[in-house]
Amino acid sequence: MSHELPQVADPAAEDHHLTGPAAAATRETLEDYTLRFAPRSYRKWGPGVVAISALGGIAYLADFAIGANIGIANGTGNALWGILFFAVVIVLTGYPLAYYAARYNIDLDLITRGSGFGYYGSVVTNVIFASFTFIFFALEGSIMAQGLKLGLHIPVWLGYLVSSVLIIPLVIYGMNTLAKLQVWTTPLWLVMMVLPFLYLLISHPDAVGDFLAFSGGTDGKGGQHVSFAGTMLAAGVCLSLIAQIAEQIDYLRFMPPKTAENKTKWWTAVITAGPGWVFFGAIKQVVGLFLAVYIILNLTEQAGVANQPVEQFLAIYEDFMPHWLALTLAVILVVISQIKINVTNAYSGSLAWTNSFTRVSKTYPGRIVFLVFNVAIAIVLMEANMFSFLNNLLNFYANCGIAWIVAVASDIAINKYLLGLSPKQPEFRRGMLYNVNPVGFVSLIVAAGASILVYFHVFGDAIQPYSPIVALVLALVLPPIIAVATQGKYYLRRTDDGIDLPMLDADGNPTDTKLMCCVTGIEFERPDMIASNVPGPNGEKQYISSLALSCDKSGEHVLPAQR
Incomplete structure (x- = not known):
């Protein structure tokens, strides 16, 4: 087991003239991929x-x-x-x-x-x-x-x-x-x-x-x-x-x-x-x-x-x-x-x-x-x-933490792998997801809310010690129930991110193929990119990084929903 850590160069040294999302995108050693997929080029440990x-x-x-x-x-x-x-x-x-x-x-x-x-x-x-x-x-x-x-x-x-x-x-x-x-x-x-x-x-x-x-x-x-x-x-x-x-x-x-x-x-x-x-x-x-x-x-x-x-x-x-x-x-x-x-x-x-x-x-x-x-x-x-x-x-605090973690684990284990209603490959990019998905969001609110009420004796003293159980059970069963009721239609706003290159390599890992971001002028790895809704100067397709898209106040780069 090697304890030798790689020395990662600071990209900020190369692009001092950039501002806004572009500048943030270059400060990788400081920002540590705060909002983003961690690229293969950085993962040398x-x-x-x-x-x-x-x-x-x-x-x-x-x-x-x-x-x-x-x-x-x-x-x-x-x-x-x-x-x-x-x-x-x-x-x-x-x-x-x-x-x-x-x-x-x-x-x-x-x-x-x-x-x-x-x-x-x-x-x-x-x-x-x-x-x-x-x-x-x-x-x-x-x-x-x-x-x-x-x-x-x-x-x-x-x-x-x-x-x-x-x-x-x-x-x-x-x-x-x-x-x-x-x-x-x-x-x-x-x-x-x-x-x-x-x-x-x-x-x-x-x-x-x-x-x-x-x-x-x-x-x-x-x-x-x-x-x-x-x-x-x-x-x-x-x-x-x-x-x-x-x-x-x-x-x-x-x-x-x-x-x-x-x-x-x-x-x-x-x-x-x-x-x-x-x-x-x-x-x-x-x-x-x-x-x-x-x-x-x-x-x-x-x-x-x-x-x-x-x-x-x-x-x-x-x-x-x-x-x-x-x-x-x-x-x-x-x-x-x-x-x-x-x-x-x-x-x-x-x-x-x-x-x-x-x-x-x-x-x-x-x-x-x-x-x-x-x-x-x-x-x-x-x-x-x-x-x-x-x-x-x-x-x-346990009531809130349990409701969150168990709801996500339930969605992965049950909705993704047992029911097949939730996409197995995780999606996080703006434009690909709906703003709110009731499957997890509602499950969290109900599980945390009910268990907190139990904890504060609203339903009597006898049940009060069992507030963690209430949070756990509700967060476990509600995601599949809501996913079935909604037929999983609130997971993906789009199924196509507009990029023809594969997301994963032959081993099933996120690929390290790079694309140029039209906002920052910097290359990012494929899983961190999505097609921009704004065409290039000659009508060509452009791509934008997830960080730059997160900071797009106009929303002009966000792809339309697929009907």
Whole structure:
């Protein structure tokens, strides 16, 4: 597995005179194909490097806090069953999404457009995803601020600011920089996290029995018994992470073409870095609860902060090394973990906001603008002390995240492959799609809306813990029902993009044949292009890139609908 990353030249150096969409199209190393198919000419990383880069983003410590919180609230039994339920849902829904991203080299927003939502309909899912990124950015930033206060006595408010602003320069240059950061920090992170935990298991074997018998509460006497309601309350918090697959996909879209020679490595990378992220996440949640239980039962004076990851690792380190060294290592671990995940949160959030804004306004402000915007929202959440209402925030968000991800997965698995009502090859280009497709859009609104009402006790207290189930079931069954009712007629506004060249090569990968964009004067690969409705000076057919078409305020380049 090679860790050597290619050096990609900055096209901006060649076309300083361009403005508007043309200028945006040339800033590929900065914009990182924000609204677009990721071309083969840019995808020079091997499957292993892409997978490690994607998995580097799950170094977050929020899992430790989530596991601790659900265990303290519901007891170990309910927490473990809830984590298992969460993992199964993530694997089943994440696989089709990860496959489409890696096979067709598009992010989850572009997949969502052609999987039941339409060109503008997926804007609402982008907002859901952007919310995910700033919620978890704020959560990780809060954890880092706790570490900075403990280790360096930096005031929490200043820690919030430092942990946020530090991320911005690391994210500016997109995948090139992020891949290097993730690859080279992962070994150190693994050593610092795994070895202390193994030491605790070996030196305190009785802690396992205490952990399994734990019934909740910061005094260990919560009295929570295993129940379906308790399991679902725990699963609801965990399922707030369901949108993590979108961040994995922001890396997986850069997978190389799948060929006979690399298919084993290709599939291993897609499955491991796609839905496979949940195995690492679930393990961290269990470990977070284990550490919290150990602190509650053995270090009673620290029971009130047992759900804080920095306190958890400090307690383990102090068991076998001096306080000053334990504190130093705990802070270093927190800082590394926070940087590894928050560069991904900030990066993915900037893509999501830019995508939505450009489609609605036909103006492309650049990804960097929304990078700063996303970080600013996260700072506000941190200053609001989100740790104090973490469970409620994550439970509420889970209803929206589940409705989106499950609806898209349902469309791919059922409508595309079982019913054949949804086009198998994903479509994302303006003019090819209807503005809104009721199949996914209505499914999302109904599933999210109903589950939120359930969560807020509108239908009574008895059903309230099951709001994640409501979101999941409705988002699963509504897309095929609506697709059958509409006969799939709202998927494609056009079936012909006006280009006679094939979209895929002999191996079924997006072709790298290039065409000239009539707006930017730059060549783009075939999957990123569509025929323009405006003929050339001599009446010849012209082509336009998806980015330039997204920014076409006049709409003159958009092909008419096919009747």
